[in-house]
Amino acid sequence: MSGATDVGRFDVGELPRGRSIRRFTSATTNQRAGAGIGELLGDVYYAVIMAAIGIGIALGVTGTLREALPDADAGAGAGAPTVWSLPGLSLSALVVAVVVGLAGVVLSLAGRLGPVSAGGPEATWWLPLPVERRGLLRPAVARVPAGAALVSGVVVGVLDAGVLAAPGGRVLSTVLAAALGAAVLVLGAALGQTLDVSRRATSVAGDLVLAGAVVLAVASGVAGWRPDGLPAVSPLALVGLVVVAGALVVAVDRGLERIPSRSLRAGGAVASQAVGAVVSLDTRELGRVLTDASLPRRRRASRLRLVRGPSSALVVADALVVLRSPRRLVLLLATALVPALVGTAPELAGPVGFAIALVVGGFVATTTAAEGARRAEMAPVLDRLLPLGARDVRLLRMVVPAGAMAAWSLVAFGVVGLWYQDVPGWLALGVAAVPVWAGAAVRAAYRPAPDWSAPLIATPMGAIPTGVTSVLARGPDVLVLGLVPVLVSVFLGRVHPEVVVVQTVLSLVVVAVATTTTTLAERLGLSGGTPAATTGGAR
Known part of the structure; x- marks a missing residue:
């Protein structure tokens, strides 16, 4: 074929308006959705009532x-x-x-x-x-x-x-x-x-x-x-x-x-x-x-001079995730000031206000500092590439949250110590509780996804599987249990030396629980699924 084929002239019809295309798309979608006006009104009624x-x-x-x-x-x-x-x-x-x-x-x-x-x-x-x-x-x-x-x-x-x-x-x-x-x-x-x-x-x-x-x-x-x-x-x-x-x-x-x-x-x-x-x-x-x-699309390059091996590479990567986001640094500072604001508010200052400020503000802060672990659960690139076991990976993921929460505790527990007129005792208790924050953050980061094959429960947001509460509770569960000595001290108004010892023991327990790579149901043989920790590092 040596020559090109000419296309004959033809008339172009009037182009439809964007509004008509949008309405046609909506009408076609509604026609194929299979839901009638009754179901729509029922959903709206349900949502309004809830x-x-x-x-x-x-x-x-x-x-x-x-x-x-x-x-x-x-x-x-x-x-x-x-x-x-x-x-x-x-x-x-x-x-x-x-x-x-x-x-x-x-x-x-x-x-x-x-x-x-x-x-x-x-x-x-x-x-x-x-x-x-x-x-x-x-x-x-x-x-x-x-x-x-x-x-x-x-x-x-x-x-x-x-x-x-x-x-x-x-x-x-x-x-x-x-x-x-x-x-x-x-x-x-x-x-x-x-x-x-x-x-x-x-x-x-x-x-x-x-x-x-x-x-x-x-x-x-x-x-x-x-x-x-x-x-x-x-x-x-x-x-x-x-x-x-x-x-x-x-x-x-x-x-x-x-x-x-x-x-x-x-x-x-x-x-x-x-x-x-x-x-x-x-x-x-x-x-x-x-x-x-x-x-920003263009990020600063780093020579990673502090990297000396697999362990330091993982810690430095987690630290860069936090340091390269000014929003996270501001959030850490803001949550540390929450107990200070409670302490200056006459209506809020007291055991209940300090307990809520410490638990809620601390969990937000430690979750912010554990962004590296939260990202690794979705894309475990370093976890797979580095020659580290799953338990070692989770333990190393606690380093950055622990460092951030140590600085956070100096401010937050220092304010509580000023209130109760015992700054050294409260600082000691805060330092003893640092592993609890880090362990809870890593445990929450590596929690498994809900089992969507389980029986469903109807909610205003749609159907959710049974057992989703236990999945979402991974992390906050050990946080609340691990901070029992702190909460008891807040309501008693003083820090006993024995409480600091108990807090240290509970911190070690939380770290041990957070580094496990299987759930309780899997250890008891009650679950046939894959372990949740397959994203936690090399086997």
């Missing part, structure tokens, strides 16, 4: 805690001990700081999720089409702002009504303002996306706002700022928020054509992986996805 029950329980719990907390003036007048000679952090100022932190979380998540994005199928089939994108992407614009508004309104409403006991009218205006404010933040992030602002810049801005909430709480405790509650929102302010939100919607809608396809695909990939992690109850994957979305 959400209402959850909100009611949250209001009841916060109300009970508010009534159980001592009065600030009464506590000060009774000669209660104080950590520092400062005015202290009021409960209302703490709620204001939490609301500011919530705004930072909303903005940070908006940057990580897009907020305008196209999932895998949408990015594959829709984006290459020669049609306008405004009709295709309009539902994607509404998803994240609507979700942020709903969650923010509920959280702020529970705080205002349950913790601060605000009247009904004020709670309603506060909820509306919180919902509109969250929507404005997300829409602002979407407007930045249309102007080709990087998703990392938006997420970093949210992280800075979150860090500012911690600074606000500390400054409030130092200055003695005691607001009456959340700022009152006037009807005029609500109208202003509605106008701003409407203007942002129009601006974002006009700029949808300018959003690069790479940004839509990247945000859709993160959102799809995050949803999959939530549905599968995998907090490790959820944290990895949301964290990696804000990391």
Whole structure:
């Protein structure tokens, strides 16, 4: 064949609009889904009822805690001990700081999720089409702002009504303002996306706002700022928020054509992986996805001068994972300051407040420091390449969390020691408890996945297998048991030398449990599955 074949002229019909393509896709999906309107209404009804029950329980719990907390003036007048000679952090100022932190979380998540994005199928089939994108992407614009508004309104409403006991009218205006404010933040992030602002810049801005909430709480405790509650929102302010939100919607809608396809695909990939992690109850994957979305593409090179062998290589790798993420370092510092904030709040200072602050703040901190082990469970590259046994790998994975928690304990337990006027004793107890934190973090990192072949239980989020609670409890179980001496000392108000010895023994037990490569059911011969520790190193 020497010549090319000419294609004859033909008429090109009118291209469909993006809106019609989106509606056709939705209609085809609904037709093949096999679910009717009755099942849809049933699911919506079930979700609304469960959400209402959850909100009611949250209001009841916060109300009970508010009534159980001592009065600030009464506590000060009774000669209660104080950590520092400062005015202290009021409960209302703490709620204001939490609301500011919530705004930072909303903005940070908006940057990580897009907020305008196209999932895998949408990015594959829709984006290459020669049609306008405004009709295709309009539902994607509404998803994240609507979700942020709903969650923010509920959280702020529970705080205002349950913790601060605000009247009904004020709670309603506060909820509306919180919902509109969250929507404005997300829409602002979407407007930045249309102007080709990087998703990392938006997420970093949210992280800075979150860090500012911690600074606000500390400054409030130092200055003695005691607001009456959340700022009152006037009807005029609500109208202003509605106008701003409407203007942002129009601006974002006009700029949808300018959003690069790479940004839509990247945000859709993160959102799809995050949803999959939530549905599968995998907090490790959820944290990895949301964290990696804000990391720079070009990372610093390291000569790894501290590496002298397989053991040091594993430890250095874990340390670099933490040190190369400023967000984790800030989180470690923020969690260490939680007991200090509790100690300066007259309504919270006491055994219950310190116990909750130590357990919750410590678990968040040690989980943050054990990111290397959490990643290794999913991609055990070093675990397989290095000539180390599975137990040795898990033991080495505890080095970085132990070092981080040793520094964390100096701050957290030092504050508790100032409160109880026995700093050396509490520091000794904190150092003795360091292996408990590290062991719990590694045990949680290497926990097995839920057995999805087991019988299922219906929940508002879908069906989950039986026994999922025992899987999620791996890590927190040994943490609570290993910290029994610490909790007993907190409620007794003093540290006995015998308690430090018991804490040391329990720490060794936790380390031994955390380095095991099989579950209890597998050791008893009750499970026919593969051991959970196949990702824990060489056999």
